[in-house]
Amino acid sequence: GCDSTYLLPYFNRALVYSHTNRPLKALADFDAAVRIDSTHALTYFNRAILRTRIGDYNRALEDYDRVARYSPDNVLVYYNRALLNTELGNLTDAAADCTRAIELYPDFANAYLHRSMLRELLRDRAGARRDRDTAQRKIAEYRARLTDSTYSIFADTTQRFDRLLSFDNSLSGRGFGSAAARTGESDELRLLPLFRFTFMRPDTAAAPPRSYVQRVEDFKRRIGNEHLVLTNADSNLSADTLLLLDRSYARRMRDDDASWTTHFERGVSQSLVRQYTGAVNSLTAAIELNPANPFLYLNRAVTRAEMIGFISSIDHSYGRLTLDDAPAGRGPAERKRTYSYDEAIADLNKALLLFPDLACAYYDRAGLHALSGNLPEACEDYTRAIELDPAFAEAYFNRGLVQLYMKDTRKGWLDISKAGELGIDRAYEVLKRRAPQND
Known part of the structure; x- marks a missing residue:
């Protein structure tokens, strides 16, 4: 493979040249980076935006095509390319990208x-009206659900070609893990994702917290869905399967009196197809029907966090350009905008009120405290999760990262080492790359 450390100086210098209005020098460095790694989506993405800025539209389009090939699940790539295709008059292609x-x-x-x-221009007036109505409805939903500062990001997600954007590979992830905080610039130093109930293939060996929790098993039996697991892994069901499941729950909600279990399953499926507002609404309906169930609050908390994670990924793409920006959490001092996880934390507070011994709820709350910059509170919650489940490897790993960020390196390395012993492979990568020489 290529030596990424050799690529980075070219890439970073290209960004500097671009920001200081020296596009030809920037292009030369992007070209050098591509020669080192011809599959580096980040370089193609930034080169595409620079080429668009200087009017080299056709070659910019070629770069977007490469990005779509190497990272096919990144929403901003298609949105950018749609705008560029519109500029070039390729209206059908632009509509397909949208x-x-x-x-x-x-x-x-x-x-x-x-x-x-675009549909108006293509004389599809009925389709244009449907899209316009859908957009206005979704904007109204976000207005109602989110704080003004968070909503303002969605009010202007149109790509601005006069800025270079950092392409964020983690946007292609489905779950909260792709939006987890980082305590450094390396992939290994990203917090492990939150635990929630999700859908997996029935033959999957999921990795829940190691201790057996009877109430979790009782809840799964009550739902009676062979796909349902408590895990922090991304769903391994195909996109087509997830859409089919979501449609089947939507039909059930129309056909019967929509029990709380149906609302819950619909909330899970909607979150997996990124219908976050609908997912929150479905989980809220389930809670209204069954307000004493802690697991409903757990899932609503994570869904709210996922929604904010996606919003912040778009916001951060307008900000400082680095190779490894994470959507929802650079270090607290580095974030330009503060995202409020208060509603999600309140849901976890409620879950813990109803089930005080639920280790993964403390773990999840710790993650949200970390994303909010409240690191001592995060440490306390990770510690409580470990007290309840002494083999909770993910909690050791994340507590270790938070302690490293707080400069408590001795405890941090001990925790990461313990996480490795308990089965977190990434811990050994962190230890290998980061362990201090004299400690």
Whole structure:
């Protein structure tokens, strides 16, 4: 493989040249980076935006095509390419790109608005009206659900070609893990994701917290869904299967009196197809029907966090450019905008009130405290999760990262080492790359 450390100086210098209005020098460095690694999506993405800025539209389009090939699940790539295809007069291709962006993120209001305009130009007036109505409805939903500062990000997600954007590989991830905080610049130093109930193939050996929790097993039996597991892994069901499941729950909600279990399953399926507003609404309906169930609050908390994670990924793409920006959490001092996880934390507080010994709820709350910059509180919650489940490897790993960030290196390395002993492979990568020489 290529030596990424050799690629990085070219890439970073290209960004500096671009920001200081020296596009030809920037292009030369992007070209050098591509020669080192011809599959480096980040370089193609930034080169595409620079080429668009200087009017080299056709070659910019070639770069976007490469990005779509190497990272096919990144919503912003298709949205960017749609705008560029519109500029070039390729209206049918632009509409198809908007459609793909909407498939990847069905709540992306601006993609509906742009496709509405394209359909009007393509004389599909009925389709244009549907898209316009859908966009306005989704904007209204976000307005109602999110704080003004968070909503303002969605109010302007249109790509700005006068800025270079950092392509975020983690946007292609489905779950909260792709939006987890980082305490450094390396992939290994990303917090492990949150635990929630999700759908997996029935033959999957999921990795829940190691201790057996009777109430979790009782809940799964009550739901009676062979796909349901408590895990922090991304779902391994195909996109087509997830859409089919979601449609089947939608039909059940129309056909029967929509029990709390049906609302819960629909909430899980909607979150997996990135219909976050609908997912929160479904889980809220389940809670209204069964307000004493802690697991409903657990899932609503993580779904709310996933929604904020996606919003912040778009916001951060307008910000400082680095190779490894994470959507929801650079270090607290580095974030330009503060995202409020208060609602999600309140849900976890409620879950713990109803089930005080639920280790994964403490673990999840710790993660949200870390994303909010409340690191001492995060450490306390990880510690409580470990007290309840002494083999909770993920909690050791994340507590170790938080302690490293707080400069408590001795405890941090001990925790990461313990996580490795308990089965977290990434811990050994961190120890190998980061362990201090004299400690």
